[in-house]
Amino acid sequence: MSATKRQNKHDKTFRPSTRDNTQTEERIIKTVNGTTLELDRPLEFDHIGDGNYRGEVANLSRNVIIESADPATARGHTMYHRGSTGSIGYAEFRHLGKEGVLGRYSIHFHLCRDTMRGASVVGASIWDSGNRWITIHGTDYLVVRDCIGYQSMGHGFFLEDGTEVYNVLDHNLAVQAYGGKPLPNQVLPFDHNDGAGFWWANSLNTFTRNVAAECDEYGYRFDAPKTATFDPHPPGAAA
Numbered sequence: 707m708s709a710t711k712r713q714n715k716h717d718k719t720f721r722p723s724t725r726d727n728t729q730t731e732e733r734i735i736k737t738v739n740g741t742t743l744e745l746d747r748p749l750e751f752d753h754i755g756d757g758n759y760r761g762e763v764a765n766l767s768r769n770v771i772i773e774s775a776d777p778a779t780a781r782g783h784t785m786y787h788r789g790s791t792g793s794i795g796y797a798e799f800r801h802l803g804k805e806g807v808l809g810r811y812s813i814h815f816h817l818c819r820d821t822m823r824g825a826s827v828v829g830a831s832i833w834d835s836g837n838r839w840i841t842i843h844g845t846d847y848l849v850v851r852d853c854i855g856y857q858s859m860g861h862g863f864f865l866e867d868g869t870e871v872y873n874v875l876d877h878n879l880a881v882q883a884y885g886g887k888p889l890p891n892q893v894l895p896f897d898h899n900d901g902a903g904f905w906w907a908n909s910l911n912t913f914t915r916n917v918a919a920e921c922d923e924y925g926y927r928f929d930a931p932k933t934a935t936f937d938p939h940p941p942g943a944a945a
Contacts, residue, residue, distance in 0.1 A: 718885060718922060718923075719884055719885055719901075719922050720882045720884065720920045720921070720922060721882075721884050722857075728882070728920055729750075729751045729753075730881055730882065730919070730920055731749055731750060731751065733745040733746055733747065733749070734746040762879055762881075762917055762919065764831075764854045764856065764879055764881070765831070765854075766798065766800075766831045766833050766854065766856060767798065767831070768796055768797050768798035768829075768830075768831055769796075770796070770797040770798065771797070771798045771800065772784065772797060772798070772799050772800075772802070773798075773799070773800045773801045773802065774801045774802055777801035777802075777834070777836075781801065781802055781803055781804050781805070781810075781836050782802050783802055783803060783804060783810040783811055783812065783814060783837070784799070784802070784811075784812065784813055784814060785809075785811075785814040785815075785816050786814065786815045786816065786818055786822060786825075786845075787816055787817070787818065788816075788817055788818050788819065788821050789818075789821045789822075790818065790821070790822055790825075791822070791825075792825065793825050793826045793827065793828070794813070794826070794827040794828070794830050795826075795828050795829055795830075796828070796829035796830065797830055797831075798830070798831045798832075798833075799812045799813060799830060799831070799832045799833075799835075799839075800831075800832075800833050800834055801834050802832075802835055802836070803835040803836035803837035803838060803858070803859065804836055804837055805836035805837055805859050805886070806837070806886075806887065806889065806890070807837065807889070807890075808889045808890055808891055808892060809843075810837055811835070811837050811838040811839075811840070811841040811864075812832050812835040812837070812838060812839055812840070812858075813827065813830070813832060813839065813840045813841070814840075814841045814843065815840075815841070815842050815843060815845040815848060816843050816844070816845070817843060817844035817845065818844065818845040818846075818848075819844060819845060819846055820846045820847055822845065822847070822848065823846070823847040824847070825847075825848055825849075826848065826849040826850070826851065827840060827848070827849070827850045827851075827853060828849070828850075828851050828852055828853070829851075829852045829853065830853045830854070831853070831854045831856075832853065832854065832855050832856070832858075833854070833855070833856035833857055834856070834857050835855075835857065835858040835859065835862075836858075836859050837858070837859055837860060837889075838858055838859075838860055838861060838862060838864050839853075839855035839858050839862045839863060839864075839880075839883075840853065840855070840862075840863050840864070841864045841865075841866055842864070842865045842866065842870050842873055843865075843866035843867060843870070844866070844867060844869055844870065845870055845873070846870060846871050846872050846873065847872050847873065848873045848874070849873075849874045849876070850863065850873070850874070850875045850876070850878060851874070851875075851876045851877055851878065852876075852877050852878065853878045853879070854878070854879050854881075855878065855879065855880045855881065855883070855903070856881045856882060857881070857882045857884070858882075858883050858884065859884050859886045860883065860884070860885075860886035860889075860899040860901065861883055861897075861899060861901065861902045861903075861904075861905040861927075862880045862883035862902070862903050862904065862905075862921070863875060863878060863880060863903065863904045863905070863916075864902075864904075864905050864906075865905070865906035865907065865908065865911065866892075866893060866894075867893035867894060867907075868893075868894060868906075868907035868908050868930065869908065870906070870908055870911065871908055871910040871911060872910060872911065872912075873911045873912070874911070874912045874914075875904065875911070875912070875913050875914075875916060876912070876913075876914045876915055876916070877914070877915040877916065878904075878916045878917075879916070879917050879918075879919075880903025880904060880916070880917070880918040880919070880921060880925070881903075881918075881919050881920055881921075882919075882920050882921060882922075883901045883902055883903050883918075883921040883922060884901050884922050885899070885900045885901035885922040885923055886899045886900070886901065887899060894907060894929075896929065896931050897929065900922065900923040900924075901921050901922030901923040901924070902918075902921060902923060902924035902925070902926065902927040903916075903918030903919075903921040903924070903925045903926065904916060904918060904925070904926045904927070905924070905926075905927045905929070906927075906928055906929075907928070907929050907930050908930070909928070909930070913926070
């Protein structure tokens with residue numbers, strides 16, 4: 707990303723309606739010849755190809771696709787419940803998520819606790835989501851690895867109520883989590899849903915090798931404010 711390009715601080719968003727504020731580009735690969743790719747049209751911006759700050763390149767396409775039949779009028783969602791079994795591997799979830807509706811996310815692990823211990827989401831592509839990419843709610847011991855999240859309303863990779871523990875999020879890419887509004891009757895009233903690539907409220911989870919780019923408010927947000935029953939900085943604790 708060029709140092710001369712910045713988020714629009716007035717609109718405060720990287721949404722498609724303000725595309726002049728982003729250097730993320732979508733292209734279709736026409737041919738592959740060894741290490742050479744031919745795209746359907748040239749790139750508009752220069753992207754660093756090596757080094758610590760090289761641009762991320764993500765393939766959104768998968769052979770298995772879960773999508774809404776008519777996303778313009780109604781969007782679907784997927785949900786695992788307590789006692790569910792199975793994992794997700796290298797599938798594409800697109801045009802899902804019901805905007806502004808609590809619990810209706812592209813991929814949702816709902817109050818599973820440890821009943822799905824050993825389950826994972828690996829290599830998934832989740833994009834154009836009306837309500838998050840992956841929500842882990844009341845679920846423990848889940849592995850989310852090598853996933854791509856691209857364009858979501860609200861936070862992208864999201865641990866919902868602060869009780870989630872021992873989940874591992876490793877080597878995931880979060881691009882353009884857009885600022886939204888707090889959801890009706892959401893568990894944590896202090897969550898503004900203002901567009902974080904990764905958002906969580908319990909330190910007993912592991913985040914490694916993840917990358918966030920062009921998210922509206924935060925790349926990563928760990929939020930555990932003081933309440934009547936919990937103080938993250940008790941007297942005498944080291945800051």
